[in-house]
Every structure is written in C-alpha cells, then in structure tokens.
Amino acid sequence: MGHFVDRRLNPKDKSLGNRRRFLKRVRSHVKKAVDEAVRTRGIADTDRGEKVIVPADSIAEPSFRHSAKAGRRDYASTGNKSYQAGDKIKKPPSGEGGGGGKEGSDSGEGEDDFLFVLSRDEFLDLFFEDMELPNLVKRGLKQIEVTKPYRAGFSITGSPSNINVERTMRNALGRRLALRRPKALEVRALREEIFKLEKVSKPTQEQRLELNVLHELLEDLLRRQRVISYIDPLDVRYNYFEQRPEPRERAVMFCLMDVSASMGEREKDLAKRFFVLLHLFLSRRYKSIDLVFVRHTHNAKEVDEETFFYARETGGTVVSTALVEAQRLIEERYPASEWNIYIAQASDGENYSGDSKKCVQLLNEELMKNCQYFAYVEIVDEAEAEFLNSEENGVELWREYRRVANRWPNFAMKRIARPGDIYPVFRELFAKKAAEDNGG
C-alpha cells in the first residue's frame, strides 16, 4: 500500500537560509561585485540582479584526499579497441589530464571559480547597505509596483460590503416587471375590495360570486408574490475594482555635476551613488523618468551618461552655467506644466568667485519655481568634513545656497564624505511622500 503526497504547494525556497549563510560567507566578494556594478551600470539600470564570481579557494571544503601526483594506481576501464596485456600507453602531457580515461583533474584543484547571480532584492540590500537607509525606506524602494483599486464596472460576485444598491434594485425592478410580480399596492386594493364585499350583511348571488373570484385572485397574487421574490440573487450586483498600477506621471531628473579636475574618482563615485538613489526614489513614484545629464566646467553642456561620468575635461568652474543650461532645457523640452522636474547637483563646492550670487538669483527667480525638488550635495574629504562640522561654515557657494535653502522648502543640501551621508538629503523628500501616501 503506497501513500501519495502532493508536495508541490509546500513552501519552496527551503534552502533560502542556506543561501543566506552562503552569501554571508562570500560577502567580501559579493560586496565587491555590487560596488563594481554600481560603478559600471547606468543610473536607471541599477535595480536588477548581478552576477558574482567567487574564487573557489575561499569556499573550499577540504578533506583528507589522495594526491594524484605520486604512487601507483590500477584502473579498470571499458571500450578496449586494440590493447593487449603488456602494452604501454603514452601519458598525455601533464596538465591536460583526460586521455586514456583517467581522472581528468587532480581532485580539488580542478574546481573552477564559482559564478552565481544575485537576485534584485539581494543586490539592492547590498547597495543600500552602507547608505544607512531606514528599513521602511528600503522596503519601499524594493517594492516594484504600487497598485490602487480602480472602479471597473460591476460584477455578479463580490463581498457584501461592495454591493451596488442602485444596480441591484434596478435589476430587481426590471425582473419584477418582466415576470409581472404583483405589487403591494395591487394586493392592498384587492384586500380592501374583499373587505368591502364581506361587510355586506346580505350579499346577493352576484356579490358572492364576485367575492369568490376576488378570493381566488388574491390567492393567486399572494402565491406569485411568494414565488417571484422581491430581490433575487440574480439581481445583485457588486462594485468591481481593478488593481491598477498607480498612474505615475512623467518626471525628468537633471543630474548636474562639476567635472573640473578637482573631481576625482572618489568624488564621482559618491556623486553617482547620489544620483542612483534619487533615481530609485523617483522610479517608485513615476512611470517614466527622463534622465538629463549636464556637466560643467566653466561652461555647461548636455551629455550622455557615459561621457558624464567618464570623460575628462579641464577648465575653470562656473556653476551658474549648469543652472542656465538646465533652465534652457526645461524651457525647450520639459515644460513645468507637463513634467515633474527634479534636479540633483553634485559638486566639490568650488566656484568662480562672484558666480555664486548669480546662482542664487537663478534659483530664486526661475528654477525653484519650476522644480519639485532640488538636491545639492557637496562632496568633501572625510578630514574636511570633520573640519566643516557646522552647517554655517563653508565656501562661498555653500553659504549662498544656504540662503536658498532657507527660503525654499523643496531645496535640500548636504555635505557628504561617505555613502552613509547621502540618504539624509532625501529624507525630507521621502517623508513627504510617505505622508501623502498615508493621507491618500
């Protein structure tokens, strides 16, 4: 007697715990791969899995084994063609192994490097790791689609709380009419008539006959009322809701960055993380996001992502040129009435003397009116960050931007020296978003 058990619906991913332990074990390699991916991938391309290569020796499982390099062994093999006892077969050159049906490689040494793929969640976890994001934010960013229920007509099934009374009653009425269900009014009128007739003390033959007819009629009406219900399950209609992805409008994200010589590899890497994170936030909220890259030295130009991060250019530093360029692009391609505009600017804080005032003017008069959010980060050395511990202190650009920040609530600025510093820039942006979500 055999038992059959259907295990297909059992929870899968039984070995998830093992996988987590394994990832922890090869952490350093995984982390390196993630960092590398963040560096090389496009900003909009960050949130997917990543391949990781782990050298085999770091996850080896050793045991006492025989060495293949010495000693004598005997094998039995199959498929002899022409060998006779006593024949000598030349060994293949060492290192190749294989031939003659011998063990291919030295046990343990032939193991290749280990390649596997991180899932999107695992990737984002590691990406967020040194950014010190609160868990709520992490969860929010990892969720792929937000849906909202939308009315989509009526259905014949549903939960009682969704009954559409109007529809239901209309259907019931139609059905009652079609089946000619006696109305309560009709019945009452008939009853009154019967009552009247019965009151007559000495009914004539005619009246008696009529009374009988009326009684039969009443019986019939009551029967039909019973059989044809007032509201039939057939009539009931429910409001039907469809889960639709929340309609997200279009947004454009401007990345502005100073690319003069003072911006080195480290600065650019931090700037990129800053842009990636903003993009992740925005991609949660908007269906499509246009990315515009504007880099500047002493003049600004719109470029593609590749050039933005990797091409080198020399020149002075005039920050206002970037703002002017952004403003021009907004007027040309992204009218504020149709687009949500986000601007992210990264710089090391240097600016041509006197230009900062011009920046403030531009921001106050044009840009801040048009854009949803302006985030500015100043990338500094860790040593410098210690030194500039007060928000008040800073170079000219910083001081001038402080004035803008005081005036506009949608202007955020922050000095960053480590990846962990980036998130606070967006904190307000996200807090506002969360409040909206809760409210709506």
Added chain:
Amino acid sequence: MAARTTKTPRTTRTTRKKKPLFDGADWSFDTLRVVYDAIEEVARKDLELDFYTNQIEIISSEQMLDAYSSIGMPLMYRHWSFGKHFVSNEVHYRKGAMGLAYEIVINSDPCISYCMEENTMAMQTLVMAHAAFGHNHFFKTNHLFRQWTDAAGILDYLEYARGFIARCEERYGVTEVERVIDAAHALMPHGVFRYRRPRSPSLREEKERRKERREYEERTVSYLWSTVPGSVHSAKADAEVRERKRELHLPEENLLYFMEHYSPVLRPWQREVLRIIRNIAQYFYPQKQTKLMNEGCATFVHFHIVNALHEKGLITDGALLEILHSHTNVIFQPEFDDPRFSGMNPYALGFAMMRDIKRICEEPEDEDRDWFPDIAGCKDWKGVLKEAWANYRDESFIQQFLSPTVIRQFRMFAVSDNADDPYYLVTGIHDERGFRKVREVFAQNHDLSTLEPYIQVVDVDLLGDRQLKLQHTRRSGIPLDEDQKEATIAHLKTLWGYEVKMEEVTA
C-alpha cells in the same frame, strides 16, 4: 518460474487483452494509484520483493533543486555549504548543462520517493518501479543498510538534528556553530566506523581488570631489575603508553568519534554537533559502498516490472518505448576514448551484471559452468539475485559475480598507472588470461577502504603536551594531497585545541 513468464503473454494474447491503465502523457493521482497497484502486484507476486511501505511525494523542479542541496534529505540542518551546492546546481540547471534527476529516494521507513511533477505518466511509472520498489527493496534487505542504518528513525533524527543546531545557533551564534560544522564536514569521510566495535566494558569489568593488573605487577615486582640503570624507567614509560592507548581505544580510525569523546577543549553542545554529523556520515556510508549494486538492483527491477506490465497489456507500446528510451540513456556506458567518458557507469555495469546472473541461471554456457558452478543452470535467478542483493557490497559483488561475458561485452581492460612512469601499463584485457586481473582491479576500484586515505589516531598524551598524533598509512605509495591535508589539519586543530601532527608511513 520460467514457465510462468512464457505463459503469461500467451494467455493475454488468446484471452482478452487488458485495457491499458493510461494513455497519453498526463498523469493524475488516480492514475498514479492504479499504476502503483499494478506495479506492486508484479513486485510482490512475481519478483517477491521485500520493501518498506512507500510514500511517494510529487514535487516541483524548484523543490528538487532544494532537495539536491541538502544531500537529498527532506530535512537538514542549515549550513552555508548546502547553499553553495544549491547555487551551483541552480546555475548549471538554468544554463541547461544539467538535467534534474527524475526521482530521489530516501532510505527511510516509510520509504520516501520524490517524483518530479514534470515527468510524463510513462516516466512516473518507470520512476515508481525504480525507486519505490528497486531501491526500496535494496535498502530493506541489504546487510550493510540493515546493520548500519536505522530507516525508521532517520527522519526523526534529522528533525532533532536540525532543531538542535538551530538552537545552538541561537544561543552561541551562527559563526561559532559554523566553525564546528565546517571542521566536522572536513572530517566526515573519517567519521565512520568501518567495522562493528567491540562492546565497551562496563565499569565493574574495567575495575576488575585494573585490579588484576595491579596484582600482577605486585606479584612480579623484582627489586633486582631496579638496579639496572635506565631500563626500568623506559619499561615503565612503555607500559604507560600502552595503558594510555588501551584506555583511549587507540589506534582509532573514526576521527570524529575520537574528537567527540576525548577532545580536551570542546563544550558539550559541540560534542553533540560532532555526534550528529558523525551519525549522518555513518548513515550514508552504506550508500557509498553499494552504488553499483543499488542502482543495478533498481534498474533491473524497473526493467523487469515495466516489461511485465507491457506483457499484461497494462501499458501501451508508446509508453514502453518512452520508458525504454530513458532506460537506455541511463545505462549508456561511453568508451574510454569517448569525450563523454567520465568513469564507469554504475547503472550500466550493475544492470549488465544482474542480467547476466539471470542468463547464467537460465541458459548457462560451458564457460559459465566453469566460473559459476554453484548457480549455473539452477533456474532460480530470483533467489540468486536476492541473495546477492542482501549479502554483498560493490566490491565483493564484483569479485563474486563479474563474469567473462560482461567483461567481453564492455571490452574491459585494466591499466596500471605509476606516477613516475611516462606511460600507462595495460595489465589485463578481456581474454582468458586477463579476466581475473580485470575483475580484481575493477573490484578494487569499488573498495572504499582503498579509495579513501587510511588515517588513524595513534597517540595522544592527555596529561602531557596533549599533542595529537595521526598516522596516514600510504598504500601503493600514494601520499596525501598536501594543500588539502594542511587545510584539514587546521580544522582538526580547532576541534582538538592543541597541536596536531600527522606522519605518513608506508604500508
């Protein structure tokens, strides 16, 4: 028996041909049940197999991958190495480089077989016959499994093991537990008892023995000897060492057992972890020794059963062809110069040998009468096979039953590989002079005691410097792999807590 097998088809042909149990590829639980009953009838009445109650579980391919990574067991404690195996299997599988097994079967009572939901009905038939009856019979009857494994208790034990290790992780931290498991895994091949241990003496016996020994010493004390300089001391030291070794049951080849009982640094929970892993290693030890027989038995059984079902008209020609297609893939043995060659296929050899036993019993030739006088022509092939399944392991089975016919069929040959020589020496081929040589070498290739390094604990001075002395006995001049050896000794040190030394001696 032979008369019956020839009679069956005739009756079916002349009388009514039975309606096939299923048609087409789709399976349902009802069909599975009907087919299972038909298979069981053949297995019980015709082959007279003895098996545990079956529990057949249908799983998806993801669950099969899950099962792969925990060495096929339905429950396992958590460890990163299983995650590693899962990840590597998954990568291979997604690439298409590796197909998944159609089934996994567990030596437990009831005997659990996992069948993939992707299998067609014909494949499910094959898989049930193979796993739920072939392997199941082997697990229940083979002496190694009977002696060393507890089929009824294994699932409970694994449940306990997983719970215990999870609790340890909670209490002492994952890293701490992982350190012990890593070390224990490294020693796993050396964590089994190869032979029954002598009963350990009770405390009373032990005391009596000690008393006797003291009396003997008192009786034989001779003050004359104490005048000889030096000798007494060394004699006394020798006696001490002997006594020490006796008390620790040295030499000891079960390294995990030794660590569990005598390591000076381990805490009780760590000893329990070692014990768990040692027990699991012991549970799998019979499987390592009977790969060829186990697969051969299962293949032989499924082949017999599906043919019997077809003869009865219970499965269609199409289903039989599909089954045979898989069957031939499974028993395919590439030749040594084929790029697909990766050693001897245990399914192929096991199946061929068992088919040959049947032939020898039924229609022996003169050669077979010379080689197998006991069974040639005895007709009772079922009895002979069941005898073999019950009482042999791969190495002894080959020694006993590898016939010249099979050696010729596979054109087997034996070569000798001396690492110092630039050539391989062919030592025997499929001819009159070579049969015995080939058989001997092939049997040796399946002997775990020559395949695995022979390592034992030879001495330790628990009251002195506590250095642990291991000894590796080289056979045929084969040393240990140096890198592996060092890495493993490092693990051993974490368990022992003190210096560990390994010497290599030549047998």
